[in-house]
């Protein structure tokens with residue numbers, strides 16, 4: 001196994017960092033790595049905002065419910081799905097904005113932002129830094145947009161906190177490949193037959209060295225999805241100019 005794949009398989013989210021800012025050279029390397037990913041039709045429909053202002057960071061930390069590792073970290077970025085540039089180009093060309101308002105365009109921008117995030121994550125972990133995605137920015141997506149001065153046709157998809165790890169959790173076992181990979185056709189039986197995986201995850205949660213608990217993958221998912229989460233995200237996206245259709 002090569003070093004890249006080895007590092008990827010060692011991934012864990014880090015939620016305990018040394019209180020040490022990353023150097024501007026390190027940040028430049030991370031940002032360049034994030035820019036290097038594929039981009040649908042090369043539209044590069046994302047932006048990255050570093051949050052360094054203490055007041056803004058503290059408010060974002062509170063919004064995300066991840067204060068400890070958003071405040072005490074090396075750097076905190078927000079990844080924004082971004083079609084604002086394209087809206088200006090179209091307006092200047094006297095064209096309709098319908099092409100950036102539909103669900104397909106929002107998907108393109110969200111995927112572009114996500115690819116950038118994961119490329120940055122892989123780069124950071126190759127430098128022995130730790131990362132944690134912070135979807136908690138969508139807990140109050142409108143306030144995040146206000147704090148970061150986000151214009152129409154943008155959407156803060158997630159934050160990412162990156163720093164020197166103080167503590168790392170054990171790697172969480174992923175589901176067996178046969179539950180997630182098939183050839184030619186979706187396998188409705190194998191993909192949903194996760195009894196074996198439930199046992200594995202139950203053991204993982206019972207025996208891990210921090211936050212041990214009695215749970216399996218099914219119970220986690222049922223708890224998560226029995227609630228409609230962040231219903232206001234849809235309304236926010238509409239106000240941002242997206243048609244959601």
Ligand SMILES: Cc1cc2nc3c(=O)[nH]c(=O)nc-3n(C[C@H](O)[C@H](O)[C@H](O)COP(=O)(O)O)c2cc1C
Nearest residue numbers: 011012013015064066132133134135136137158172
């Ligand atoms: C888009 C996204 C948003 C996430 N948001 C949060 C978050 O707000 N707070 C947090 O502590 N972890 C967050 N996570 C981390 C996940 O909980 C974590 O990746 C998952 O439990 C698997 O654990 P691992 O990354 O250690 O393998 C997020 C992950 C992703 C991909």
